[in-house]
Amino acid sequence: xxxxxxxxxxxxxxxxxxxxxxxxxxxxxxxxxxRRAAAVxxxxxxxxxxxxxRDIKNHTLANLDFYLxxxxxxxxxxxxxxxxxxxxxxxxxxxxxxxxxxxxxxxTKGKSMISEELGINEHLEKHGIEPVETDLGxxxxxxxxxxxxxxxxxxFHLNREDWEExxxxxxxxxxxxxxFGERRDIMVEARTILREKFIAADVGITGANFLIAExxxxxxxxxxxxxxxxxxxxxxxxxxxxxxxxVPTLEDATSLLRLLARSATGQDFSVYTTFSTGAxxxxxxxxxxxxxxxxxxxxxxxxxxxxxxxxxxxxxCAACMNHCPVYFTVGGxxxxxxxxxxxxxxxxxxxxxxxxxGHLPNASTFCGKCESVCPVKIPxxxxxxxxxxxxxxxxxxxxxxxxxxxxxxxxxxxPQLYRAATRVAAWGLGLLGRKRGRFSWLPxxxxxxxxxxxxxxxxxxxxxxxxxxxxxxx
Amino acid sequence: MTPPPRVALFVTCLVDLHRxxxxxxxxxxxxxxxxxxDVPRAQTCCGQPAYNSGDRATARDLARGxxxxxxxxxxxxxxxxxxxxxxxxxxxxxxxxxxxxxxRADVMxxxxxxxxxxxxxxxxxxxxxxxYAGTVTYHxxxxxLRELGVRDQPRALLGKVAGLTLTEMAEPEVCxxxxxxxxxxxxxxxxxxxxxxxxDIAATGADTxxxxxMGCLLNMAGxxxxxxxxxxxxxVAEVLAGMTQxxxxxxxxxxxx
Ligand code: SF4
Numbered sequence: 001x002x003x004x005x006x007x008x009x010x011x012x013x014x015x016x017x018x019x020x021x022x023x024x025x026x027x028x029x030x031x032x033x034x035r036r037a038a039a040v041x042x043x044x045x046x047x048x049x050x051x052x053x054r055d056i057k058n059h060t061l062a063n064l065d066f067y068l069x070x071x072x073x074x075x076x077x078x079x080x081x082x083x084x085x086x087x088x089x090x091x092x093x094x095x096x097x098x099x100x101x102x103x104x105x106x107x108t109k110g111k112s113m114i115s116e117e118l119g120i121n122e123h124l125e126k127h128g129i130e131p132v133e134t135d136l137g138x139x140x141x142x143x144x145x146x147x148x149x150x151x152x153x154x155x156f157h158l159n160r161e162d163w164e165e166x167x168x169x170x171x172x173x174x175x176x177x178x179x180f181g182e183r184r185d186i187m188v189e190a191r192t193i194l195r196e197k198f199i200a201a202d203v204g205i206t207g208a209n210f211l212i213a214e215x216x217x218x219x220x221x222x223x224x225x226x227x228x229x230x231x232x233x234x235x236x237x238x239x240x241x242x243x244x245x246x247v248p249t250l251e252d253a254t255s256l257l258r259l260l261a262r263s264a265t266g267q268d269f270s271v272y273t274t275f276s277t278g279a280x281x282x283x284x285x286x287x288x289x290x291x292x293x294x295x296x297x298x299x300x301x302x303x304x305x306x307x308x309x310x311x312x313x314x315x316x317c318a319a320c321m322n323h324c325p326v327y328f329t330v331g332g333x334x335x336x337x338x339x340x341x342x343x344x345x346x347x348x349x350x351x352x353x354x355x356x357x358g359h360l361p362n363a364s365t366f367c368g369k370c371e372s373v374c375p376v377k378i379p380x381x382x383x384x385x386x387x388x389x390x391x392x393x394x395x396x397x398x399x400x401x402x403x404x405x406x407x408x409x410x411x412x413x414x415p416q417l418y419r420a421a422t423r424v425a426a427w428g429l430g431l432l433g434r435k436r437g438r439f440s441w442l443p444x445x446x447x448x449x450x451x452x453x454x455x456x457x458x459x460x461x462x463x464x465x466x467x468x469x470x471x472x473x474x
Numbered sequence: 475m476t477p478p479p480r481v482a483l484f485v486t487c488l489v490d491l492h493r494x495x496x497x498x499x500x501x502x503x504x505x506x507x508x509x510x511x512d513v514p515r516a517q518t519c520c521g522q523p524a525y526n527s528g529d530r531a532t533a534r535d536l537a538r539g540x541x542x543x544x545x546x547x548x549x550x551x552x553x554x555x556x557x558x559x560x561x562x563x564x565x566x567x568x569x570x571x572x573x574x575x576x577x578r579a580d581v582m583x584x585x586x587x588x589x590x591x592x593x594x595x596x597x598x599x600x601x602x603x604x605x606y607a608g609t610v611t612y613h614x615x616x617x618x619l620r621e622l623g624v625r626d627q628p629r630a631l632l633g634k635v636a637g638l639t640l641t642e643m644a645e646p647e648v649c650x651x652x653x654x655x656x657x658x659x660x661x662x663x664x665x666x667x668x669x670x671x672x673x674d675i676a677a678t679g680a681d682t683x684x685x686x687x688m689g690c691l692l693n694m695a696g697x698x699x700x701x702x703x704x705x706x707x708x709x710v711a712e713v714l715a716g717m718t719q720x721x722x723x724x725x726x727x728x729x730x731x
Contacts, residue, residue: 368621412518438726
């Protein structure tokens with residue numbers, strides 16, 4: 001996916017001026033929080049479960065090499081193959097090699113963020129293989145040539161009119177006078193088209209919500225069942241998973257599954273939860289003849305042992321962005337790469353570099369809502385602040401900002417001088433603003449006063465008044 | 475009789491510079507709650523602008539000054555959730571590599587309280603003995619709410635203010651878009667967020683907006699004024715201290731407009 005994170009500010013300007021996007025954001029905004037709140041209220045042990053989830057992930061990350069070995073052994077024992085990939089290039093090459101070896105012409109795909117991160121579709125297309133997205137949201141994005149704007153609802157930035165328009169433009173062999181009365185009509189049309197693709201596909205590629213060490217299984221959850229058709233119908237199933245998807249046991253996976261659906265969509269459980277273990281055995285009724293797991297590092301192991309390790313607990317539930325007022329103001333595309341919202345603001349700089357993604361951890365008010373809903377208790381604001389520290393150390397913080405901070409910091413360290421300087425400032429601004437009580441414009445305050453007035457100070461500082469009062473008393 | 479607790483007021487830079495009356499309201503309330511209040515002179519700012527911009531060195535320097543200036547009091551009280559949160563939740567973490575300062579920072583953190591929650595939770599205040607004729611809506615500032623657990627305390631005290639009716643926003647807990655330096659780094663996002671907030675405020679029909687943090691208050695007051703709204707914006711301490719007759723609302727002229 002093309003990176004536009006450095007242009008965050010202009011992405012935002014566009015997003016704010018886009019009435020279609022704003023309509024979609026406005027429509028969806030209250031829904032996720034409402035649903036999650038209801039699901040959480042119905043499960044008294046939810047808070048305890050969050051601690052358990054955090055601990056499972058921490059334990060796994062602390063022993064990642066150990067569990068990865070056990071997992072890989074178990075995959076191979078059950079007839080699957082493991083492909084270790086250090087970089088995105090390695091992973092693309094591994095996927096392509098499998099597809100080419102079996103002479104694949106079309107490949108069906110379940111929704112997978114890691115596939116977006118790796119750019120699998122572009123790579124397959126370049127080599128003459130047709131990838132077909134089978135998740136409804138991903139399917140329309142593929143038709144429209146767009147990237148996802150959300151990690152679990154990739155196309156929620158589109159309104160129903162957009163869907164209808166794209167379907168009419170693309171599915172030209174269907175009657176032109178067909179009616180799209182409701183959401184269901186869109187689904188039925190997509191389902192009809194995708195059925196053929198499922199049957200024709202030579203390879204199915206999915207992501208994985210979890211890898212389970214004790215069984216060598218991969219797990220996917222979907223609400224549409226598309227992932228299940230993707231991984232069971234074709235001769236070959238490739239699961240893409242980054243290393244931090246690992247959990248030790250089935251029990252651990254189920255604990256996290258209880259958190260995942262509630263945090264994500266407010267469901268008690270997703271509609272389909274499918275465990276894949278190995279390839280089809282001689283007396284199995286169905287399943288792929290080959291089962292591959294492409295396991296990807298692509299920057300994760302470099303986070304281990306750093307202040308960003310906590311981010312690797314993420315189970316991609318999207319609760320952080322679903323509750324983020326910045327995300328719902330600017331939309332997912334503004335973030336300029338695969339992962340938007342608070343989790344993206346921490347993860348993206350780790351994966352593509354803070355030089356490119358520096359805006360992301362800065363574009364937060366640190367309101368803390370994300371951390372308060374994260375099922376594995378990732379301290380997202382703290383991690384964003386760590387990125388700001390890295391930027392500051394490396395002089396990536398904008399010059400004007402640094403200068404202002406330096407001047408302010410110099411005074412703030414010297415209470416006496418600070419007193420004098422603030423007194424002058426408060427007095428001057430107080431005098432200027434006395435008549436109206438506020439300013440609609442001030443030099444250097446354009447950012448503030450473009451959209452709001454600046455209330456004028458009372459006119460004297462607290463400390464000046466307090467000193468006077470104390471003198472009177474004595 | 476036990477001697478009154480010695481309370482040090484951490485004024486905060488915005489109250490000092492912008493709205494000193496909030497500091498005096500805090501003193502009035504603390505004294506009414508039986509505290510002996512002192513205002514250490516060697517204080518400037520809690521360091522959030524530096525800390526949240528990644529400048530740990532400056533944040534540490536400021537924090538050391540605060541640790542020194544505020545040692546020896548029973549409590550440190552702050553008329554702001556975000557500055558209180560800084561002193562209580564973040565300052566200790568600045569001294570991971572210095573056990574002695576870390577210990578002193580922990581001691582300071584444990585004594586630090588946001589003003590309104592201190593009055594109710596630590597001093598047992600149930601009735602501020604104030605009057606205010608108006609319909610009020612209360613905004614939960616983020617750090618006060620999520621770091622310090624301030625939510626029910628201000629509402630409980632406001633409920634006892636004579637003549638005051640409290641009416642809730644649909645989403646009182648959603649960030650107003652201030653975010654410290656955020657509002658100048660990303661003014662267009664910040665403006666859109668505060669506009670969402672003022673829509674929610676206006677929909678309550680309240681004539682007064684209260685909150686416990688000057689940053690949020692300046693932001694929301696500035697936006698309401700730009701929209702031509704008549705809603706009066708004040709720090710919650712002004713109402714609880716019965717001080718509203720003494721000064722115009724935030725961003726208003728002396729004649730109240
Ligand atoms: S950071 Fe937490 S809330 Fe956000 S997607 Fe990951 S697990 Fe979910």
